[in-house]
Ligand SMILES: Nc1ncnc2c1ncn2[C@@H]1O[C@H](COP(=O)(O)OS(=O)(=O)O)[C@@H](OP(=O)(O)O)[C@H]1O
């Protein structure tokens with residue numbers, strides 16, 4: 129595989145462990161001295177990579193054989209497929225096997241529609257897919273019943289928050305892209321005390337080499353990337369087939385004229401007119417790269433593009449599972465993720481992100497210029513309405 133677009137550092141040469149530092153006040157002392165507790169998430173990261181990879185294989189299989197009956201519509205009219213449910217059941221099952229005592233999951237899907245009359249066939253199909261994945265993997269000697277699968281899906285009903293540990297899962301991010309045969313991601317993160325401490329993004333259709341400019345795809349079009357990051361430990365990418373990982377970094381581009389930007393494929397998800405105004409102010413020359421899902425964060429983390437702009441239409445509330453994994457993948461690769469007011473995203477407030485207007489992502493050098501262009505453009509747009 130050619131990785132000439134990346135700054136390559138073999139994962140095996142990674143520096144000794146980085147730690148997430150928590151400060152605990154000593155209860156036996158009234159002084160303000162703090163005890164530093166070194167936290168590492170090695171076991172959690174390994175479990176997350178495994179769970180996301182298992183789910184990615186299930187999704188690949190379903191995408192290959194997409195049948196009309198595999199798609200349902202949720203109450204909010206967004207699509208959901210047997211792959212979304214199967215992926216959620218599988219990730220939930222795999223994580224519970226590793227962490228049976230302390231398990232909390234905030235995930236996108238629930239079993240409500242699957243428990244309605246007429247859904248039995250769909251539930252059986254999901255159960256078959258999940259059991260096939262478990263059997264192929266070989267690490268778990270169990271067969272799940274339909275009720276086990278529904279329960280596994282429903283264990284994603286946690287509300288998250290600022291206390292304790294919570295897994296955050298989007299079983300398929302970019303379901304519309306998945307249905308089109310385009311980009312999607314299995315996005316899994318862990319919150320500890322309200323902060324994202326690790327993230328994994330499995331992107332089964334993302335080329336292993338840059339998607340930044342036309343014609344730079346790997347010659348044999350190899351696809352399937354797994355991005356992973358742990359707080360303080362950098363971001364790595366490896367092929368989904370399990371070959372070795374390389375360290376990735378966001379682009380070092382400082383001149384906005386040389387920057388390219390990503391945005392949602394779906395115009396309903398982000399105001400493309402506002403992004404183009406911002407790009408124009410910055411002097412960005414390249415046209416937007418529109419791709420589905422958190423694959424945008426993955427691509428940005430390895431420098432395929434320099435900027436990600438996301439401005440949902442008025443009234444939409446962003447969910448934590450649409451950004452938690454992507455956010456740490458980019459920040460650990462040296463990038464910056466903020467809302468349109470320049471504030472870091474706050475994952476500690478439950479299912480929703482409480483944001484000002486939108487989300488902007490770029491490298492440290494470009495952020496001040498991008499931020500000014502965003503503020504000016506928002507003002508201009510508001511004045512023109
Ligand atoms: N109205 C609206 N505004 C903003 N965002 C929305 C909206 N509706 C949905 N969603 C969420 O967008 C998720 C898909 O991510 P993207 O917007 O990056 O992908 S896409 O390019 O538009 O397909 C998508 O994630 P999935 O549902 O997991 O596919 C949604 O959570």
Ligand SMILES: [Mg+2]
Nearest residue numbers: 206207236303
């Ligand atoms: Mg959805």
Ligand SMILES: [Mg+2]
Nearest residue numbers: 298301302450
């Ligand atoms: Mg999503």
Ligand SMILES: [Mg+2]
Nearest residue numbers: 236298300301
């Ligand atoms: Mg989803």
